[in-house]
Every structure is written in structure tokens, then in C-alpha cells.
Amino acid sequence: MKIEIKNLKKRFNNNFILKDISLTIEKNKSTIILGQSGCGKSVLIKTIYQLFSFDSGNILYDGESEVDLDKFSMLFQYGALFDSLKISENIAFTDFINSKTNYNKKVISLMHDVGLNKSIFDRYPSEISGGMKKRVALARALYKNPEVIFLDEPTTGLDPINSDKINELILKVITKRKITAVTITHDIKSAIKTGDNYYFIHEGIIQDKGDCKKIFKTRNKVFKSFITGADIKQ
């Protein structure tokens, strides 16, 4: 699915978080949204997902303003797993709460795809590690076979080894399933590894965009400062 965003503006109270965002998410490509913490990255993807409304602008999904949200899925920053449910029930959540019982096979297959051992099938989220939680959350996001997956800081809170593993896993999954991916991150290494093209947001506007493999060739000063970790000054 191709998603086009034109002149998007979003504010909370009187504070504009997204000032004028225009970008295109290409079908079957991995788009990376980069930016500092608090620059509006999460707000942007939640607005695209229609979890938030917006003040002005346009979002077109394959040229239409309406979309079947069943085609979307999201991996949340900290997993957002339901504490009171077992891992299997988390993954097959919609089937589980609708009292369907024949989801075990699909869950085990997904757990295998994301590198989880089926010994945690009946465990609770509090009983597994942070890396495992991310994998469970990814399996849950993949359960409904989405066309578009939104990944909110998928490597947050993980050590470098686990971050690499999660990045590889994401890349493998989106390539194999031909999913359009939109990933939020502030980690350049992850962006280069998993992305096709990037958009850099600063103070509510797109400051730079381009090919992920050519990130270091950027001429944008603000983005350069972001990459090098220097203080960002306009």
C-alpha cells in the first residue's frame, strides 16, 4: 500500500507537534522516520494509523482517504503486551477474545518465524526478557497478515547484540512477507540496516529525506548534527 501525506498538521492544545509534514510511503518499501526524541515521530505514525486525528492536511491510502485498518499493524516501543494474558493469547489476541480455539498452530508457526522457542507459549509477559517481548510483539503484529507494519522504536531498551538481532529479524520478515514498513528510530545504524528511504523530522517539519544507504552523504546541516550527535542548531 502506498501512503501519501500532504501538509499534515497536528497540535495538542496550542502546541503544534507536526507543523507541515509531506511525505510518501512507497508500497513494499521500508521507510524510516528519523528524529530526536519528542520531535513528533510517534505522533506521526499514530496519526497515519488513525489513532490520532489531525488538524489539517491529507492522508491518502492508495489514493483514498478511507482505509481498512485491518491492513495495518503496529509494533509498539515497549511491546504493549497485555500483562494478564499468556504469550500465545497475546499473539492470537483477536481470536482469543472472540473465544476461537484453533489458533495454536498459527501461533507456533509465527513464534518460529520470529525466533521464539515454543516453551514460552504458556508464559506471561512478565516472565520473559525484553528482547523476547519485542519478538512476541512482532509476532502479534504479524498475526493478522498486515499489508503495512508500523514499528515504533523497535530496538529501544535492547543491548547492541539484541538490537542487531531484532533488526535482522525485521528485515527478514518484511522482505519475506512483502510488507510495507514504516519504522521510527533515532538509531542511524538501524536505519541503514533496515530502511530503503528515510525522512528526518526536526521541530515538526521534514528537514531531510533520501536513500538510507546514502545517509552519510547528506548535505543537510541539521541532519548532519543529528548523525554526529552534535547539538542541533538551526
Add this chain to the structure above:
Amino acid sequence: MKFIENIGLIFLSLLSSLGKFILFIIFFFKYFFNPKFYFKNNIKYFINVFISSIPIIALTGIFSGMVLALQSYTGFSRFSAESAIPNIVVLTLTRELGPVLTGLMISARVGSSIAAEIATMRVTEQIDALKTLNTNYYNYLVTPRVLSLTLALPLFVTLVDFIGVMGGYIVSVHRLGFNDNLYLLNTIDFLSLNDYLSGIFKAFVFGFIISIVSCYCGLFSDKGAFGVGSATTNAVVISSILILSSNYFLTELFF
């Protein structure tokens, strides 16, 4: 001038919260009659609330009945009206203390946990996750809680009434020297169905108040640990105040 401005701001904020709360109740009823009804989830929640609250309810009932018998004796013995104690105990418990004390205890025990649980779900993005999984949080979170508490509170009140009367009986017979048969006979003879039903009606209303207020406070909490804390406090304080104030109007209704 600044002072008046601040008062105006507080008033507007209260008005906005009230509007949001009324909208929340309207949406609750809208989705309540929506066919998406998670039966298993509702039953599970009801059983959980019911079983976990029984000890606290039993303690509330027995001590209320015991204290009521002792205090009534202190007053009534001054004008030789001790024989009215069984009547006073049963009437006070069924019409007043049973529903109000149960409401306040359940507000502290269950209301606070509802608010804390939902607020934590909000802070950890579980509410957003529900939306992305095509699950309406009114159906999944609010309905089971409101339904469970609204149905469970009358059962709790019945239990408190019964245990409270037994508490009064124990104190009156073993401490104050009443005749056991006479005490029970006076209690049963004096109690009318209307007394019991007025308490049960109050229980329905209080159950609804506690659950809807707690769900609202949880769902619209601020972010972070402070948000979860204040959601819990607000749920208990607001539902307690609403229980006490609505109790007056409900008593007027059955007066």
C-alpha cells in the same frame, strides 16, 4: 484580575471534565448494546471481582453489625427501649449501612484497582494496542467491569446485610444478654421486603457509579507513574463522594 482568571479556568476545566464524563457514559451505553460482547471475558472478570472481594465484605458486615448493636444499646438503654435493637440493626443495615459501607469498601478495593490497571494500560500503550487489534476498549475493558460491579454489588450488600445481622445477633445475645430466639424473631418480623429492595436498588446504582468512574479515571489518566497514582486517587475520591451524595437522593426516593 489574575485570581478571577484562575477561577474561570478551574470552572472551565471542571465543565470540560464533566462534559467528557457524560460523553463517556453515552459511549458506554452505545457500545453496551453493540453485539460485540466478550462473554468469556465478562464472566472471568465477574468471578474475579466477586471472589476477591468476599473477605473484605464479610469483615465489613460483621463489624458493622456488632458495633451497631453495641451503640444502639448505649442509646436505647437510656429510655428502656433495648428491645428495639434487633429492629434498628436490621433496618439500618439493609436500608443504609449495608449499601453505603459496601459501596465505599468496594470503591477502595475494586475501584482503585480498575483505575490503576487501566491507567497502567494507557501508560504502556496497551490501550493503543487494543485499537490496532481492532478491539473496542469499551467492549473489552469498560463493559465487563461495569457489568460485573453493577451486578456484584447487590450480592455483596445481601451478604453484608446477612453477616451484619449475625454480628448484631452475636453481640446482643452473648454480650448484652438478649434471648436468641426473640432476637431473630424480632429481626425477621420487623424486616419488610421494601427495606431490603431499597438497599439493593442503591447497590445497583453504587456499583454503576464505582465502575464507570474508575474506568473513566483510568482511561483519561495523565501519563507516567504520577498519572497512575492520581487516577487511582481520583477514582476512589470521586466515586466515594458520588456514593454519599447520591445516597441522600436515593433515600429520599424510598422515604
